[in-house]
Amino acid sequence: MTKYLFQANYVGQGIKGLMQEGGTKRQAAVVQALESVGGSLECMYYAFGETDVLGVFDIPDQSSAAALSLMINSSGAVSLRLTPLMTPEDLDAAASKTPSYRAPGQ
Structure with a gap:
């Protein structure tokens, strides 16, 4: 499983839907979406300012993460950004x- 940081902003009708449904129902929708591709939610927080919601989830592979991102972004109700996360051991392996x-020009 790979961990991803997700950051999302509600857009247009998505804001209205959030106001109608509330945070816990939207969190349940996130859990259901993740489970549909074999993933799970580690944590999720609402914020205000530059980002509306952020958290961490586990997902089996990049294609599942990409499929989820494409589906959510195509709704037009949410703008989702994913960042793959690495453990310190992953970085040790990369550094080795x-x-x-x-480099260009050399």
């Missing part, structure tokens, strides 16, 4: 690799 690279 030595890829070959030539």
Whole structure:
């Protein structure tokens, strides 16, 4: 499973839907969407300002994350951004690799 940070903003009708349904029903909808692709919700928080809702979820693979993102964003009611999260051990593994690279102009 891969963890993702999600950040979302309600847009247009999505704001009205949130006001009608409330936060707990929208959280249940997030859980249901994640379960439909084999994922689970770790945490979810509402905020105000630049971001309306954020949290962390686990999902089996990138294609499931992309499918979920495409479906949610295509609704036009929510603008969703996903950021894959890495453990310290993941970063250790990345730092131990030595890829070959030539910078532009060199």
